[in-house]
Amino acid sequence: MKGFAMLKIGEVGWIEKEKATCGPMDAICRPLAISPCTSDVHTVWEGAVGERHNMILGHEGIAEVVEVGELVKDFKPGDKVIVPAITPDWNSLEAQGGYAMHSHGILQGWKFSNTKDGLFSDFFHVNDADGNLAHLPKGMDLKLAPMLSDMVPTGFHGAELADIQYGDNVLVIGIGPVGLMAVAGANMKGAAHIYAVGTRPKCTEAAKFYGATELINYKEGSISEQALALTKGVGVDKVIIAGGTVDTFSEAIKALRPGGKIGNVNYLGSGDTIEIPRLEWGVGMGHKSINGGLMPGGRLRMERLSRLVSIGKLDLAPLVTHTFEGFDHIEEALYLMKDKPKDLIKPVVLI
Ligand code: NDP
Ligand code: ZN
Structure with missing residues (x-):
């Protein structure tokens, strides 16, 4: 089978590989629509998680099931499915402890385009199919559905990690597709003011659509000074x-005000340490907490989030700015994600 792969750090290209075999709890799928991710860019061009050789990229998409293992109960060949970016091992101790995304080690629930071949391929393998795949709701737009793999669950997880409560004033730093879904998630959780940080006009327009009340341009001054000015010195x-x-x-x-919380879903591609300013952190006693997390993945989350789309509470149309038809356009779509032209939020390739 053919796939578009990370050949080594800084290099991508088409490769041929053996089709994966299907274990008893697994599925083999063929992609119907896929989308590249900024995470692929960190992985390939920053080498952020280390060297990878001939690893097929991609972790966002919808697919058709072509084969299932004998223990798979809820999926059969021909079913159309949403594939989560994160596909944990649901019988691991970490999953039982509530951190399925770290099943069998930190970040190890993130398999596609990290520790195994991803979706940019004729066929791909899904572990624990009953726990990880979600049926594609009838009538869902094939072009928009790939946003449910990673952009929606990650952005919404940002809102969970920050523990948004009714009436909170929330600062969302970054309004690419992930940040936009963080704005939408914070809005649904009842945020009052949502201060959105970004500059690209397509993104700022979409941020307002998803509930941002004020915009902050990080190129025109410090984010914190602008946020403090907007909150009359109190902080968010x-x-x-x-x-x-x-x-x-x-x-x-x-x-952040004392007692405030930070939810980080940004993938830090480079740099060795994170600096915490001593005074503003209350010299260690400011009750300002930091939570960082990989999105949880799995079937239940996919089904719940896709319900929001199906009933019209979450409109994904503003996220997809570029659509391609044909497998061969994967490379072009990935380079768009790397180069981030001004009119881009997210590209999708229909296959
Ligand atoms: P984008 O590159 O599309 O968006 C990044 C946003 O950050 C833009 O709004 C950009 O502004 C803004 N930005 C850039 N530099 C700065 C800066 N110095 N200060 C403040 N804002 C800045 O990324 P995505 O939305 O696609 O992804 C966001 C992150 O989430 C990535 O790191 C990605 O890898 C990660 N991710 C994490 C996942 C998880 O499970 N935790 C899953 C998926 C993705 P501008 O408008 O100027 O471009
Ligand atoms: Zn992704």
């Missing part, structure tokens, strides 16, 4: 980080 109740670098944390701490 919560911060969701979905963009920026290791240096963004000091801005988040400075913008």
Whole structure:
């Protein structure tokens, strides 16, 4: 089978590989629509999780099941499914402890395009099919559905990690597709003011659509100073980080009021340490907490989030700015994600 792969750090290309075999609890699927992710960019061009050789990329998409193992109960060949980016081993102790995304080791629930071949392929393998696949709801737009694999669950997880409560003033740093879904998630959880940080016009327009009340341009001054000015010096109740670098944390701490919480879903591709400003962290006693997390993945989350889309509470249309038809366009779509032209939020390739 053919796939578009990370050949080594900094290099991508088409490769041929053996089709994976299907274990008793697994499924083999063929993609119907796929989308590249900024995480693929960190992995390939920053080498953020280390060297990978000839690993097929991609972890966002919808697919058709072509084969299932003999123990799979709820899926059969021909079923159309949403594939979560994170596919934990649900019988692991970590999953029983509530951290399925770290099943069998930190971040090990993130398999596609990290520790095994991903979706940019003729066929791909899914572990624990009953626990990880979700039936694609009837009538769902095939072009928009791939946003449910990673963008929606990750952005919404940012809102969970920041523990958004009714009436919170929330700062969302980064309004690419992940940050936009963090804005939407914070809005649904009852945030009052949502201060959205970003510059690309397509993104700022979409941020307003999803519930941002004010915009902050990080290129025109410090984020924390602008957030403090907007909150009359009090600081925000919560911060969701979905963009920026290791240096963004000091801005988040400075913008936060005592007792506030930070939820980070940003993938820190480079830098060795995160700086926490001593004074603004209350010299260690400010009750400003930091939570960072990989999105949980799995079937239940996919089904619950897709319900929001099916009933019209979450409109994914603003996220998909570029659509391609044909497998061969995967490379072009990935480079769009790397180069981030001004009019891009997210590309999708229909196969
Ligand atoms: P994008 O690159 O599309 O968006 C990044 C956003 O951050 C943009 O709004 C950008 O602004 C803004 N930004 C860039 N630099 C700064 C800065 N110095 N200070 C403040 N804001 C800044 O990324 P995505 O939305 O696709 O992904 C966001 C992150 O989430 C990535 O790191 C990705 O790898 C990660 N991720 C994490 C997952 C998880 O499970 N935790 C899953 C999926 C993705 P501008 O408008 O100027 O471009
Ligand atoms: Zn992703």
